[in-house]
Amino acid sequence: MSEISMTLLLLIVLFVLLGSGIWVAFSLLGVGLIGMAFFTDAPLGEVLATTVWGASNSWSLAALPLFVWMGEILFRSRLSEDMFAGLSPWLTHLPGRLLHVNILGSGIFAAVSGSSAATAATIGKMSIPELGKRGYPKSMIIGTLAGSATLGLLIPPSIILIVYGVATEQSIARLFIGGILPGLLLVAMFMGYVVVWSLLHPEEIPAGEEQVPFAEKVKHSRRLIPVILLIAGVIGSIYSGIASPTDAAAVGVALSLLLSRFTGTLNRETFLAGLLGATKTSCMIAFILAGAAFLTVAMAFTGIPSMLASWIAALNLSHYALLGALTIFFVILGCFLDGISVVVLTTSVIMPMVEQAGIDPFWFGIFVVIVVEMSQITPPVGFNLFVIQGLTGLDILRVAYAAIPFFLLLLVALALIVIFPAIVTVLPDMMGG
Template sequence: MGEVWLGILLVVVLFALLGSGVWVAFSLFGVGLVAMELFTSSPVGRVLATSVWGASNSWALAALPLFIWMGEILFRSRLSEDLFGGLAPWMGRMPGRLMHVNILGCSIFAAVSGSSAATAATIGRMSLPELTRRGYDETMSIGTLAGSGTLGLLIPPSIILIVYGVAIEESIARLFVAGILPGLVLVVLFMGYVALWSTLHPERTPPRDPAVPLRQRIWQSRRLIPVVLLIVGVIGSIYVGIASPTDAAAVGVFLALLLSWLSGTLTRKSFADGLMGATRTSCMIAFILAGASFLTSAMGFTGIPRMLAEWIATQGLSTYGLLAALTVFFVVLGCFLDGISLVVLTTAVILPVVEAAGIDRIWFGIYLVVVVEMSQITPPVGFNLFVLQGLTGRNILQVAKAALPFFCILVLGVVLLVAFPQLALWLPDLMAQMQN
């Protein structure tokens, strides 16, 4: 019973620190110190130094700042304009027409960015004014961007999958490959919903543009060639096993700089801004990981993860019941924490429970990312909602209402992932067979 009260006390301390505005990393360090000082006799300084060094001295972590830098470079390039110009001619005859450009544009940019916020901001900055000018329904335009913007968390290279892989010491390459099929399934679900909605509400969709000849559409598609080559260079090299995620990230940075230079957007200012933006974000994530590593060590000394695993085991929950409870838990917690903080904060405690239930760690990582995607468009602290609020000038409730159908589609995505786990496991298994 003492462990229960200890767990409650530490949760209260954590939320008190977070609620008072203390940085997430400092909050994690603070909770770890309280646990170590009050409830163990272990040397706090030695555990702190060892855990922080272990979290920082990781070769897998080297891919993180490189992928973030690649996204920062492309964020300042003309990539979004080229995506819109290359995709729009092919969408004109589909139900929903140019609203599909939001979904496909976000899915393609997600494959070279790795950031949900950067994906939503980059595509939205260009597409929303154009869709509004052409008379598309504003609520649906915002909703497609809110939902598909979350794909930046799942479609590789995903920053949050790198963080998860480092936290549990799992292959980042396998996690990347595992995210491809679930990401494509979500793209199909989003586009299917838009097509159905447009068919049921034809009066809220502008008339079709004049038909574009096939030759002209193919000519316009040449603008997609650079980004396709970038995706193939980064993801393809990982998939076929000729490059590690860190090597592929370095290639991605080089190709992104080359693409930005060829498009005329690489200047001394854009280079410096991208480098500093990547540095700030990388340091923030690395600091959070160090705090989470120390908290993980502290939790091990207090015995809370073992106690929690034993308690859940006594509840007799089925695998589906456990996943349903975890889904609600993560979505609620995601209303108050960003995705990366959520992953590093909960992994140490939840993973022993998940493994005891016989759930695959790779599959659980993909499931966790999809649930975190849901939290990104859940009020009051859904980060993508704030991004879109800044882009549109609408209040947060209007943006949340527009995002609600796509939240429900993400719930459907979780259901499909649970019902068909091979969606996340087939490609990693295939990659392992090819390498053997």
């Protein structure tokens, strides 16, 4: 059988398995087993055992459950309420007023949770009722929340950056540093869009609230101190070189428990719920990574990745054409799979092509995360859309429609990092990451 026929057959098997509702990890293992059993002479059992053990026995992976647990603890704390109270007095006279709380609140929560869905749920639970009560347009409340919640994938500590780093053997600390400027760029673009929209539709924005004295603003801002200390403790320890991402994750869990205790939200019930939630999520991700690692090795034995890399090289595509094709591919795939599954599913086949084309795998990691962010707000399976639909009870298409401007802004940000790759690389290079 030719390599092209083999590739098509394995793709069909993969989509059949995924479409039948089988877990992603089992689907990846299944395709790898079929590929090795029918198209190679390699010792199947030995390769499976050593690959799954090797994928699970990674010190870098230890940061994952800790950061997930940190997000689960904060999800059950009063963090979003404190952020709303601390930020809102400073934003009442900016065009768009409290709509910016969604964006800044999501950016801050993203910096301590690492999860897009957790960011949407936590900030949305607070902001949707509050902004709706004040008369802000529903479409902008939903749109700003859907768009800015995707920052949970990019602003470190990002769970998906850890997954990408483990899957492609890139430095997780360097990926974290590389996510800073693109994350800030997106926050600025989202806020800029809200300002422009508000100036064009002044009648849609409710009248400003009474001027709050400066001393009162500072008093409200005191509620932001715990979360700022948490961000400084976790992210600062990584950037300064004091701690590895895994060490910083352990610090983050300890600080999150202290913060939750300080705000009165830590009890036996919330502690156990957070621990169980983190265990379930971490096991799911680790299992997917193990399945993807085996699929990667199986594909290497079949020779498919090198064949595809040679085929791509023969097409003589420019960098821009290849990145454009990969963007479309990732967005389509993201319509059917969650972001982590997209990353681990594709690295075995995509990375040889990327390296063949001379694209920096580190820079490509940030590129992939932004594309996956776009897929989070793409119907029918944009995870953020489902989270917001659950919070609002609105039709999924209406939620998706409200998110379109922010999808387009993500596309613009993607174009900017392609044209100016230094947006991603300048900080890691400066800090020696």
